[in-house]
């Protein structure tokens with residue numbers, strides 16, 4: 001049986017499948033990481049979860065490493081350039097999570113605009129007999145700017161159309177076969193839309209892309225929804241603007257230093273918070289786990305990788 005290094009705990013069904021196919025070595029349980037890597041330096045396979053960065057220094061300690069299978073579509077936890085330089089292949093879990101993430105995007109938009117969580121708290125606090133909850137906005141007839149019209153972004157766009165919204169988008173390139181208006185300039189798009197929904201990766205030059213200037217352009221009537229990575233937004237500026245009302249609202253699934261965030265977010269009624277739940281449905285996580293393991297078994301059996309990144 002081949003060895004595999006599992007970097008962190010993950011879905012039980014995926015861990016069971018790994019245990020069936022490989023001799024699994026649990027890196028997160030090792031007190032001395034260097035000693036662990038030295039002991040397993042002949043390992044050819046790595047199964048990476050969202051626990052710590054896999055950089056060139058780690059790869060150098062595993063000279064026999066051939067493939068890293070990532071649990072998740074975002075591979076910002078892996079230094080791809082270092083992997084390329086060492087001929088290490090990297091795989092991820094695209095497509096199978098598109099619907100679940102797009103669903104949560106619409107869920108966050110609805111919750112943000114119709115104030116679902118705050119209204120629920122209002123009822124539970126016994127405030128309804130004292131007066132009706134204040135009127136809210138609605139999605140119908142508004143315009144959404146999608147930052148990152150990729151696999152997930154397109155699913156969000158379709159769902160927004162079903163909600164009778166206008167869709168526009170920004171990315172590094174115009175997509176000629178997409179019907180939606182393209183903005184080459186993100187600030188310009190933010191100025192023109194009611195919703196800015198971000199679903200770009202964390203490792204393609206996106207750090208700080210949703211800057212103070214972008215958020216100010218979105219303005220007091222605008223709302224920001226982030227399902228990409230926390231690092232792509234200027235989180236302190238966002239907090240300040242939300243507090244002062246210069247940014248209308250936010251629905252956030254991702255944060256710069258998860259699971260940490262400023263506790264000031266917890267006090268804001270114009271914010272809906274979600275603990276990185278985009279793909280976190282039973283069905284979708286199972287499909288991700290299945291792909292995560294099948295990429296490793298494909299390589300072990302001499303077959304092409306199913307969903308390679310590198």
Ligand code: NAP
Pocket residue numbers: 073074075094095097101147148149150151152153170171172173174199200201202204205206209227228229253254276277278279280
């Ligand atoms: P994808 O198909 O590769 O789409 C990414 C999109 O982002 C593309 O349209 C790309 O367009 C755009 N983009 C990339 N870099 C950019 C930049 N520097 N500036 C502007 N646009 C940029 O990826 P996906 O499968 O949709 O996944 C997207 C990301 O969502 C993942 O990488 C992950 O970070 C996040 N995600 C989050 C959750 C969650 O639970 N919240 C779940 C799954 C995924 P151009 O190439 O034209 O720029």
Ligand code: 8YV
Pocket residue numbers: 049050071072073074075097276278279
């Ligand atoms: C997961 C994600 O929550 O796929 C991604 O990029 O962000 C999410 O699906 C993450 O990979 C770790 O579980």
